[in-house]
Amino acid sequence: MVTKTEERELNELENQVENGGGGVWEYLCLVRKLKVRRSEIVLKHGLSILNDSGKRSSLGPDEWTLYEQVAVAAMDCQSLAVAQNCIKVLQKKFPESKRVGKLEALLIEAKGMWEEAEKAYSILLEDNPLDQVIHKRKVAMAKAQGKPSLAIEHLNKYLEVFMADHDAWRELAEIYVSLQMYKQAAFCYEELILSQPTLPLYHLAYADVLYTIGGLENLIAARKYYAATIDLTGGKSTRALLGICLCGSAIAQLSRGRNKEDKDMAAPELQSLAATALEKEYKQKSPAKLNLLSSALRSLKLS
Amino acid sequence: MGTGTNVELKYEISQNAYIKLVLHSLRHKTAAVNGVLVGRLSPKDEGLVEISDSVPLFHSNLPLLPPLEISLVMIEEHYVAQGLSVVGYFHANERFDDVEVCGVAKNIGDHISRYFPQAPILLLNNKKLEALSKDYISSEKWKDVIDFDDHLDDVTKDWLNPGLFN
Numbered sequence: 469m470v471t472k473t474e475e476r477e478l479n480e481l482e483n484q485v486e487n488g489g490g491g492v493w494e495y496l497c498l499v500r501k502l503k504v505r506r507s508e509i510v511l512k513h514g515l516s517i518l519n520d521s522g523k524r525s526s527l528g529p530d531e532w533t534l535y536e537q538v539a540v541a542a543m544d545c546q547s548l549a550v551a552q553n554c555i556k557v558l559q560k561k562f563p564e565s566k567r568v569g570k571l572e573a574l575l576i577e578a579k580g581m582w583e584e585a586e587k588a589y590s591i592l593l594e595d596n597p598l599d600q601v602i603h604k605r606k607v608a609m610a611k612a613q614g615k616p617s618l619a620i621e622h623l624n625k626y627l628e629v630f631m632a633d634h635d636a637w638r639e640l641a642e643i644y645v646s647l648q649m650y651k652q653a654a655f656c657y658e659e660l661i662l663s664q665p666t667l668p669l670y671h672l673a674y675a676d677v678l679y680t681i682g683g684l685e686n687l688i689a690a691r692k693y694y695a696a697t698i699d700l701t702g703g704k705s706t707r708a709l710l711g712i713c714l715c716g717s718a719i720a721q722l723s724r725g726r727n728k729e730d731k732d733m734a735a736p737e738l739q740s741l742a743a744t745a746l747e748k749e750y751k752q753k754s755p756a757k758l759n760l761l762s763s764a765l766r767s768l769k770l771s
Numbered sequence: 772m773g774t775g776t777n778v779e780l781k782y783e784i785s786q787n788a789y790i791k792l793v794l795h796s797l798r799h800k801t802a803a804v805n806g807v808l809v810g811r812l813s814p815k816d817e818g819l820v821e822i823s824d825s826v827p828l829f830h831s832n833l834p835l836l837p838p839l840e841i842s843l844v845m846i847e848e849h850y851v852a853q854g855l856s857v858v859g860y861f862h863a864n865e866r867f868d869d870v871e872v873c874g875v876a877k878n879i880g881d882h883i884s885r886y887f888p889q890a891p892i893l894l895l896n897n898k899k900l901e902a903l904s905k906d907y908i909s910s911e912k913w914k915d916v917i918d919f920d921d922h923l924d925d926v927t928k929d930w931l932n933p934g935l936f937n
Binding site: 677679707710750756 | 803840844848
């Protein structure tokens with residue numbers, strides 16, 4: 469996961485690089501460090517370094533890391549010939565290397581030769597059964613072939629061993645959501661909240677899923693998690709503020725005719741605080757949309 | 772989405788509405804994206820749906836309700852002043868060769884058709900996108916498209932995309 473500061477730094481560097489302002493190597497290192505997916509730009513600028521023998525030799529031993537980075541970026545952009553060439557260079561320099569072997573298997577996968585890729589990965593796993601990257605490639609292949617249940621199966625097995633891999637839990641949650649399996653997605657977010665309770669992202673995602681499942685109890689719980697998100701972000705999460713208003717409206721609808729003294733359900737102060745905070749934010753940052761927001765909030769109160 | 776009448780339904784989509792959706796798909800090539808179609812039943816021909824605009828919605832967690840509900844409320848509020856409403860749904864699948872209309876698309880399409888019975892679901896043919904996109908990719912216009920996801924992350928970003936075609 470990338471923080472806002474890191475993202476800003478990355479985007480600034482990217483703009484600089486794309487507009488001919490230099491800083492290519494710095495950018496490529498940052499992309500590697502943050503593990504983000506910027507394949508077209510990496511391919512374009514990485515190749516320009518590799519194709520210039522002067523620039524290439526000034527990299528020293530980092531030259532090989534760049535070949536690897538460009539190979540992967542090329543595969544993501546379906547420039548398989550470029551990838552093949554980079555891998556050839558690495559094969560020559562590091563014969564018998566397992567790391568290069570991974571790239572070869574990745575290339576087979578990029579060509580869509582699923583069975584051969586499966587075999588190649590299995591062989592690599594025999595030597596190193598705890599290689600997380602290769603396990604994840606199996607999930608990726610299942611997804612690419614349109615077999616989400618198989619992806620889920622692989623991912624669940626992976627998480628039995630690597631249960632601290634937060635990215636994997638998030639990926640699993642998102643696959644479940646895409647299949648509208650909300651209860652299973654909720655379970656994943658519960659695991660994430662347990663292991664990293666101060667990350668607002670998980671509280672927010674959990675709240676969204678609970679709201680989507682619906683029902684009075686889930687709506688009340690969702691509201692609590694939206695409130696937690698607001699707490700953890702110092703009130704800056706627009707999504708959470710809107711979530712409070714949506715919950716308030718839905719809860720009011722569902723509890724119509726019930727015992728009005730039930731304190732759990734009515735939270736008028738919370739709702740009006742959220743509405744005020746939203747209006748303040750829009751007034752400051754998006755005044756053209758303020759009227760729209762206000763009438764949207766009004767219609768939520770009425771519905 | 773049928774009507775009860777015997778009139779054959781035709782749909783007309785404006786160039787800008789169409790291009791906006793294509794640009795949105797190009798901007799988020801590795802994800803499923805969706806959007807709504809905005810327009811009205813033609814006052815001259817009740818068998819013609821005029822789609823004059825579109826609003827790109829999301830590029831992550833498409834099935835989740837809270838962002839969807841808020842976006843639909845705001846979009847309706849905005850367009851009702853122009854005599855327009857949400858008249859259809861657009862969806863582009865994550866995978867290149869996936870031509871299925873998934874559960875999410877059907878659910879949202881059904882929801883929209885409850886308010887506008889003639890609502891179509893537009894599914895992007897990813898394979899044809901390749902041929903279409905050469906012009907748009909070189910102009911890099913797709914970098915400027917804002918969707919509702921972007922707006923919810925930063926309200927200064929405008930989902931109406933006012934300057935997109937200038």
